[in-house]
Amino acid sequence: MTPPPAVPAALHPLVAAFLDDRAAVRAALHRFGSPVHLVFPQVFTANLAALRGVLEGAATRYRICYAHKVNRSAAFAGTAAAAGIAVDVASARELLSAQTAGFPADRIEVTGPKGAAMLRTALAAGVTINVDNLWELETLAALSDPKTTVPVLLRISGFPGSSPSRFGIDLGDAGAAFDLLTRHRDRLRLLGFAFHLDTAATVERVQAVAECLDLVERAYGHDLMPTVLDIGGGLRQVFTADAAGYDAYDHALRAGLLGHGRAVHWGSNTFGYHVADGAVHGGPVFHKYANTESAADILADLLGAPLPGHGGRALSRVLADNLLELWLEPGKALVDQAGITLAQVEFVKRAGNGATLVHLDLSRDTVTAADQEVLIDPIVLAEPVVPDAVGVYFAGHLCLERDLITQRQVRLAGVPAPGDPVVFANTAGYHMDLSAARASMHPVPAKVAVLHRDGEFDLCPDADYRPEVR
Incomplete structure (x- = not known):
């Protein structure tokens, strides 16, 4: 079936350079574990x-x-x-x-x-x-x-x-x-x-x-x-690299809520919209991602x-x-695109309704504030074994039905594998901390400062970071 439209994340050039440096990404995960919050002063x-x-x-x-x-x-x-x-x-x-x-x-x-x-x-x-x-x-x-x-x-x-x-x-x-x-x-x-x-x-x-x-x-x-x-x-903030893609996704989401075409929402979630008399009313519980x-x-x-x-x-x-x-x-304006959250795929399964679930080692509360939906597509930092566009849902590690990290379907280039790194972009503005919880005794992810010096990326525990005084 045709996967949903893509909603790509806007990335600051420094953050994009870090993600392109796979050795730096692996070093962050190896040293500080997964999941981990990375901030870019x-x-x-x-x-x-x-x-x-x-x-x-x-x-x-x-x-x-x-x-x-x-x-x-x-x-x-x-x-x-x-x-x-x-x-x-x-x-x-x-x-x-x-x-x-x-x-x-x-x-x-x-x-x-x-x-x-x-x-x-x-x-x-x-x-x-x-x-x-x-x-x-x-x-x-x-x-x-x-x-x-x-x-x-x-x-x-x-x-x-x-x-x-x-x-x-x-x-x-x-x-x-x-x-x-x-x-x-x-x-x-x-x-x-x-x-x-x-x-x-x-x-x-x-x-x-x-x-x-x-x-x-x-x-x-x-x-x-x-x-x-x-x-x-x-x-x-500026979240998306393609405002038209956001609009296309919103159109597909609303059409699915009405039963027109393929649904891209999980269960009965309407994301704040109200469906009545053959139409979708109101506004979604999304940030202004298309800005x-x-x-x-x-x-x-x-x-x-x-x-x-x-x-x-x-x-x-x-x-x-x-x-x-x-x-x-x-x-938010000062931390816009200044933070990301790294996690890893634990396993992939098919649910009873036929949906593909990509389970990660973090919870929804780690990357989104309150009841907000994550409408920017997470980034999988691995080449798929079988490149083929597919729609998936990202799931969290809590034993709660509500712990779907994306309660809407996400377009990927292929099904990821266990251990693949996954990036949630632009999480520094409230997303990292506002709803962070310790349910099931899971620890709060480490927070790490990333500094680019002399062509290389240095990693430092957030609490130990000391800025240069100008």
Whole structure:
């Protein structure tokens, strides 16, 4: 039968060169075992340089805060610290990791919902606190040392035209926040306003910026002097080398769900789609795999977008004219294509429904976040014994029906053999860590930094990696 369309992965040239060096791949598996997560700090550095280039060109003051939660890698954190940027942490352990990496207190920002224990930890560390709600603000004032002024940002939500969010202080409650800041001005110092939208749409971000600029004006009326506008993260990644291939696969998947042609889905999984009245409705639980626009291009579009009510001036120009420093919190954008996961084939079997199952020595939770489907095709680093395009499902090593690594059929050049290496591309952005589990007492895969020097690849345990200080 005809296999499904291919959805090839986009690979950074450095990562592609590593995979072409089969001796380096074998060395990684031999030394650190399978499965193993590989991170590439040099790709992180290149991604950072691209964002910095856009910001420098916009001629506005800025601060980049690496969103640590995207990956637990000490190598990434150390690379960010050595590069002189800031870091966004969302737990006590992340804060400790940032401090260990070398970030000073004035380059650490604590974000996310925080209980009293986390607030005490942040206060003791002397870092900037991005306040999620009015309770946090009032509690900070109560817990803080009267002799020390705490720098805070107010995270705002409830913007017109944006989806509701459980995070942040609603626009309608800004007045109450100003009252608290005014009442406790001896303990709390307002640096500015922050937001994080679950979208990369420029129009929504522009609207949020406009609302925050209004808040800046209102703050001045309370004798508060904000100087920062933090636009959060959410910049996209480039996953696929063939956006048309992604679209073709999505079309085949939906046709299969309707019973039109060959099904490429396992069991009753609909991937978030809703099938009714002879049609497929809604959206899938996939990342935006078809995106071809880089994070740098998305950021450039945002900074160049005209702000309503400001005479057509670009967002970056308005911020500069108002002496506001732009902060952003990229995570996925900095680790885009900077990490892969290596595993090995354990065996191949045919299921009762006729499907070919390729069993690997890792679980679904190792390479995908929460309920997301892996829509980029895994790469088998071996020539098939009998080259013949075939559709397979990759299965995990847990004794659970749900542990299908790909719950949709994947096109391969042939059936792999036991021991063949398999690569999951671009897993550094949340995929490695967000859902990682120790079910059945399986260990969490090792994490290893890969560095390209003098034409060769060096491997180093992630925790031992030390970046070059520039």
